[in-house]
Amino acid sequence: MRSKTLFYLLLMIPVSISSVMLIHGCSPDKPEPVRISIIPDNEYDPSKWGEVYPLEYESWLKTRDPRPAGKSKYKKGWDNKTIYDKLSEYPYLAAIFNGFGFGIEYNEPRGHYYMMTDQVEVDKSRVKPGGACLTCKSPFISKLINDNGNALYSMQYADSVKLIPEKFRSLGASCIDCHSNKNMEIRTSRWTISEGLKTIGKEEISRQEARTVICAQCHVTYIIPRDDKMQPTGVIFPWKKGKWGDISIENIISQIKSSPSYVEWTQSVTGFKLGFIRHPEFEFFTRDSVHFKAGLSCADCHMPYIRTGVFKISDHNLMSPLKNDLKACANCHPQARDRLKEDVIAIQDRTASLLNRAGYAVSTATKLFEAANNLKGTADTELYKKAKDHYIEAFYRLIFIGAENSMGFHNPSEAGRILGDSIAFAYKSEALLRQAVTKAGMSLPPDIGLDLLKYLNNRGTKKLNFIPRQELPDPFGIQELLVPRSATGI
């Protein structure tokens, strides 16, 4: 009797399982967290990490692959194996950056895999003192600073690269930059971000915040302070007066202007000594953007969870969500992806239009300073000085949005505000300069010639030229009313 009961009970198990499957449909394999294992200390080689974490490694390795073209309208990176020339995309920058490395060769980055390669392959006339540039680009930077001290910053770029073991000289952002080898937890590896966070008084970092802070190791602007001989002495984040969620363009500009040691280059066309602003994604995104305030981190949109077989991992194939068909967006936004994409492009088009407006306004003012300088000091000093103050405000705002890698999407209304102010300052500068120059007896046409091809062609040792098909013109066609094409010199 007992054995018969047992027989029937055993018989029921598969039946029950089948019933459950029938009710719930064909149940998929349950995603499982990846196993945790041990990586040796100071292991730089991603392939060694990949032996323990093959799925993450494989997804990271995909940052090497070209992207299909046409997915992102403005951030083209490595689409169809093309390297995009930012000076051709935004030709007004050529006049503004003339005299600086960025005016010689300035490309859209291809992605994490190519971080070092993009830098090593840049025109040789661009790379002078440049050890400081490894601060973001190489995972070896902390070791190099430990071994060489501050001398590294002012070392010739090529010499500093030679300090990296040969097989790792083209290794960009990789495992050790963001992960602890002990337990795979994310953690920062740069002193720059630690000092930056100290500057803004941010002591406790939640895990969700860490998923932003990790990216802020490099996706921030920075200052390379110089000594009397213009030799780099370090790398700092200009975050004074800032706080978590509020590092404003105004505070960044104020800090850049606060010390002559923050001057990084001399603008050829005007003779002005200026600082610089690079890829401020962290500052821009975290300043009251809707997505940041909703609690999102960089990784939520750029490293969405994906399933690989039975495993669930963060996608390490980082890119614009546009290139990924908005997979990350779909986690919160159930709308059709085509519709979501239209929203993104509408915001980016508007930002691109204002960027165009600000860029041509700044480049026009740049050329007017050249004209005023030709007057050898006969231009009204008060007007000239005020025009210069306004110009500098316009310049930093322009390059802040120009360098930020989302064409406004990370914080749409803040992009409008910053560019609107750039436009205001640039044109106010033009207004005062037109008065000063006219007062000194010089005649000016209504449209100032920008001579852009002069700055766009024959750049550096590579003799780089303007690539017309890469230009990103004003999507609304308004720019022509303010600076007609005939005045651009293109």
Next chain:
Amino acid sequence: MRSKTLFYLLLMIPVSISSVMLIHGCSPDKPEPVRISIIPDNEYDPSKWGEVYPLEYESWLKTRDPRPAGKSKYKKGWDNKTIYDKLSEYPYLAAIFNGFGFGIEYNEPRGHYYMMTDQVEVDKSRVKPGGACLTCKSPFISKLINDNGNALYSMQYADSVKLIPEKFRSLGASCIDCHSNKNMEIRTSRWTISEGLKTIGKEEISRQEARTVICAQCHVTYIIPRDDKMQPTGVIFPWKKGKWGDISIENIISQIKSSPSYVEWTQSVTGFKLGFIRHPEFEFFTRDSVHFKAGLSCADCHMPYIRTGVFKISDHNLMSPLKNDLKACANCHPQARDRLKEDVIAIQDRTASLLNRAGYAVSTATKLFEAANNLKGTADTELYKKAKDHYIEAFYRLIFIGAENSMGFHNPSEAGRILGDSIAFAYKSEALLRQAVTKAGMSLPPDIGLDLLKYLNNRGTKKLNFIPRQELPDPFGIQELLVPRSATGI
């Protein structure tokens, strides 16, 4: 046997109901749709409609009540029974609007209940030919046009109001404007919107679209074309070249500029003949805004469903969702309302900052034209003409956003784009004028005096003055760098 079975069956009914209630908790009264009854044709009196639809009527009647202060930072309406003076909020407008009714008395509207009252009570020196103004404000407009033909448009405002039955002279937007008396369905009552929709080729209107179109009867900009004697001849919506979801500021400006009959006033300070733009909520919201593209209508945010007893109705107490503690927003956004409010204010602050920038830029250019005009034609004609072209572009963009009732929130990045362009055109105008005036030998200070108090004080027969506490200054404090307070004349 049968009766016993029936007895047990009957016994089971309350038991089953109790069981269901036990499972589902204490079941609330189920919301029911309101009953539909018949209202006589041409019934204008809301209280009569209210006899059949008391809940909607009561919620509509609440638009009479003052709002608590401090809920909306920028749109204050009827907070604490205060009428807000837009010329004090945005003092630069006083110089720009001088010579037009809007330069005499221009108040924030108090709400639907006061639509006619706000107009009737406005300074008498403002209301000249004004029958056209009833097109939106009075539910009687179609009857008045039927009875009087086009003569109504050019009638003195006071005379046209007398054509409305006495007891309804202060009746603003009410039941008959938006509802069919037959079945309570929403339907438009103005020929202006019908013609407007025809202009953009919009034939089929879904019910959800109707919840926007109803509002677009009045929350749109319009042109009052004039005859040779500057007498109004009609009211049209400048939607040529537009389409559903795409009526741009560019197309509106192009239409205003297309005919001398669209000139509505002469700007005192410059002598320019100009058109005008009013409250373009529909055009602004529907042009690629995220909320519009997500399928939302005006009513979704401004008339959320509310429960009154067992009934579910659309809230007819229309207001900014901010004043309602974001009740409507909460239907889609589960976040804490304080947090949502921060998002709204962040967007509005940025828009307000750019509006300030554009406003002072346009008023500075306005004063420069006055200076140039004093030169009696000795200023360079080409520079002057180009400056005027740019000025007009800047002017219309400024007043588009200035009149739009959301301080940018209905379409944040579009607000930035429009104001950025306004700033560009205004400052370009200033630049060419400074050159022209200087070339003609006139000396100009770096900061142009705006004499704003001259335009702000002693306005109209009411002798209205600037109210300093109502001013809405730049929330970011940037404006001071471009137009110092000392130059404003305040």
